[in-house]
Amino acid sequence: MPTTNTKTFTARDRILTAMRRGMPDRVPVMPDISNMVPARLTGKPFWDIYFHNDPPLDEAYLSAVDYFGIDGWYIYDNATMFEQPAWCQKIVEQNEEELKVERWIETPFGRLSEMTGYPVADPPWPIEGMIKDIATDFPKLQWYMQQRSYESLFKSRGKIGDRGIFGVAIETFMGFWVWARNGGSMQAILDFSEAPDLMRQVHEFYLSFARDAAQQIIVQRPDEILLAGSSSSLSLSSPKIYKQFDLPVIKAVSAACKEAGVICHQHTCGRSRLIVEINYAETDVNVMEPLERPPGGDVDIAEVKRRFGDKFCLKGNVNTFETMLTGSTQDVESEAKACIAAAAAGGGFILSTGDQCGRDTPDENIYTLVEVAKTYGRYDKREQ
Amino acid sequence: MQEFEELKDCLQNGERKKIVTIVEKLIADNISPVTILNDALIPGMTRVGEMMKCGEMYLPEVLHSAGAMNAAMDILKPLLLKDNVKPVGRIVMGTVKGDMHDIGKNLVGIMLKGAGMEVIDIGVQAPPGKFVEAIKTHNPAVVGMSAMLTTTMLGMKTTVEAISAAGLRSSVKIIIGGAPVTQRFADEIGADAYARDAVRAAEKVKELLAAA
Numbered sequence: 001m002p003t004t005n006t007k008t009f010t011a012r013d014r015i016l017t018a019m020r021r022g023m024p025d026r027v028p029v030m031p032d033i034s035n036m037v038p039a040r041l042t043g044k045p046f047w048d049i050y051f052h053n054d055p056p057l058d059e060a061y062l063s064a065v066d067y068f069g070i071d072g073w074y075i076y077d078n079a080t081m082f083e084q085p086a087w088c089q090k091i092v093e094q095n096e097e098e099l100k101v102e103r104w105i106e107t108p109f110g111r112l113s114e115m116t117g118y119p120v121a122d123p124p125w126p127i128e129g130m131i132k133d134i135a136t137d138f139p140k141l142q143w144y145m146q147q148r149s150y151e152s153l154f155k156s157r158g159k160i161g162d163r164g165i166f167g168v169a170i171e172t173f174m175g176f177w178v179w180a181r182n183g184g185s186m187q188a189i190l191d192f193s194e195a196p197d198l199m200r201q202v203h204e205f206y207l208s209f210a211r212d213a214a215q216q217i218i219v220q221r222p223d224e225i226l227l228a229g230s231s232s233s234l235s236l237s238s239p240k241i242y243k244q245f246d247l248p249v250i251k252a253v254s255a256a257c258k259e260a261g262v263i264c265h266q267h268t269c270g271r272s273r274l275i276v277e278i279n280y281a282e283t284d285v286n287v288m289e290p291l292e293r294p295p296g297g298d299v300d301i302a303e304v305k306r307r308f309g310d311k312f313c314l315k316g317n318v319n320t321f322e323t324m325l326t327g328s329t330q331d332v333e334s335e336a337k338a339c340i341a342a343a344a345a346g347g348g349f350i351l352s353t354g355d356q357c358g359r360d361t362p363d364e365n366i367y368t369l370v371e372v373a374k375t376y377g378r379y380d381k382r383e384q
Numbered sequence: 385m386q387e388f389e390e391l392k393d394c395l396q397n398g399e400r401k402k403i404v405t406i407v408e409k410l411i412a413d414n415i416s417p418v419t420i421l422n423d424a425l426i427p428g429m430t431r432v433g434e435m436m437k438c439g440e441m442y443l444p445e446v447l448h449s450a451g452a453m454n455a456a457m458d459i460l461k462p463l464l465l466k467d468n469v470k471p472v473g474r475i476v477m478g479t480v481k482g483d484m485h486d487i488g489k490n491l492v493g494i495m496l497k498g499a500g501m502e503v504i505d506i507g508v509q510a511p512p513g514k515f516v517e518a519i520k521t522h523n524p525a526v527v528g529m530s531a532m533l534t535t536t537m538l539g540m541k542t543t544v545e546a547i548s549a550a551g552l553r554s555s556v557k558i559i560i561g562g563a564p565v566t567q568r569f570a571d572e573i574g575a576d577a578y579a580r581d582a583v584r585a586a587e588k589v590k591e592l593l594a595a596a
Contacts, residue, residue, distance in 0.1 A: 236487065
């Protein structure tokens with residue numbers, strides 16, 4: 001039985017074939033370097049990239065795709081966080097270490113505002129979130145999110161070409177709420193017990209929003225819809241919250257994808273083993289990632305392949321801290337080979353990292369990951 | 385005692401109103417506050433920690449448990465002070481400069497308070513000088529530092545150096561943690577301990593206090 005497809009594959013073909021649980025010419029290699037590594041490679045203060053768009057983050061990423069020779073993953077358009085109409089903004093403080101920016105938009109319900117910090121060498125972080133008070137501020141955000149047209153979400157789709165796939169992201173419910181809520185994840189979690197009635201209204205709105213956004217996006221035929229679910233991780237959330245608030249959104253979006261033949265890909269880092277199991281039973285998600293192993297996560301990729309590999313393409317899971325950041329090239333080679341040995345057999349596997357690579361991940365470790373995929377990335381059952 | 389088991393259950397289930405009712409009744413029945421703390425609340429929070437460690441409880445539920453613990457402690461604290469009961473140890477903790485992540489630190493704080501310790505939380509983005517000042521002000525036995533980013537974890541090293549430069553290193557034990565942090569890194573920067581999660585952090589702090 002052939003275990004290697006000898007047809008010539010572009011990176012895009014290779015990824016899409018693997019995502020449909022097929023066997024391309026080799027295992028695609030897509031380390032998650034979506035933010036920090038490309039920003040670092042520009043050599044510029046991070047606020048140049050994230051605030052001044054000089055260069056825009058997506059272009060920094062595409063340069064990194066070329067630099068490392070990876071199979072690319074363009075995910076810089078997010079339907080939940082999409083800024084249309086544009087926000088007003090002004091720098092309120094600047095020093096050598098950080099830029100503080102106030103941002104606001106006027107709505108029929110009053111001003112919606114937030115404050116963001118742009119550190120010189122790290123990605124931006126929310127100093128003050130949009131929803132300070134749910135009852136007062138949520139109608140403003142609700143209004144804002146209903147003003148959008150998604151056509152311009154696709155204006156950059158040609159940038160990646162055959163170097164990889166073009167995806168559009170929709171946040172899971174927790175992803176949406178942690179993004180919007182002042183006080184971040186802790187407050188977002190407490191809201192479920194402190195304001196249950198309001199949270200039911202927020203959820204009702206977001207479910208309808210996500211369903212509608214998915215329908216409008218699917219019409220434009222992206223390569224995939226990414227369910228961005230970092231905050232749905234069971235390192236932060238709970239199975240109860242996941243089932244009650246995230247799952248309806250995931251089911252709706254993944255069902256719409258299935259009907260249209262568009263790949264649905266979920267990212268949930270940290271503790272996610274139970275989420276893989278729940279999604280297996282109850283959703284139409286096609287790709288699960290990044291399947292983080294201990295200590296940060298709880299996934300054994302071999303076990304997940306055995307139990308859920310007949311439904312999911314698995315993408316993961318070389319550890320970002322112990323291996324990619326602080327390990328040697330030998331450590332990277334060894335763990336990457338073990339991942340391939342555990343999860344590639346029969347197809348439906350993409351070699352990646354257990355989450356986003358840290359800023360100072362050595363280039364040689366990323367190169368090694370790529371080399372392992374190119375050299376050993378077969379879909380057979382032989383020892384790697 | 386039946387009520388003590390109920391208190392443990394209240395903590396596990398995050399039942400604030402019920403825990404207040406039971407604690408108030410026990411106080412009215414002349415049960416000493418320190419007995420309530422040592423025989424019911426601390427074992428109850430230990431159970432919560434164990435359940436979290438083995439995946440039977442999750443962060444949102446632990447936050448509810450912490451809320452119930454705080455409600456009980458609001459009643460007990462003035463009485464413990466009146467009886468001159470000291471906490472088992474005092475710890476200053478914070479997330480280092482440049483890092484705004486607070487969940488891990490807060491969770492460690494919950495576990496430490498649940499173990500009967502006094503926690504001085506100096507917040508997120510704490511520069512080395514803030515740790516030094518907090519040590520001078522509060523005279524803790526242990527200092528805890530958290531970082532979630534590979535870039536900010538280096539702030540732990542500068543904080544250890546600042547504590548040494550201030551002549552305070554021998555007066556405190558230092559424990560560090562956070563996603564990118566490892567035992568190797570702890571050894572490199574001269575920290576006394578490393579913990580990979582909140583439950584283990586509380587265990588390590590107990591060990592540090594016992595050795596002090």
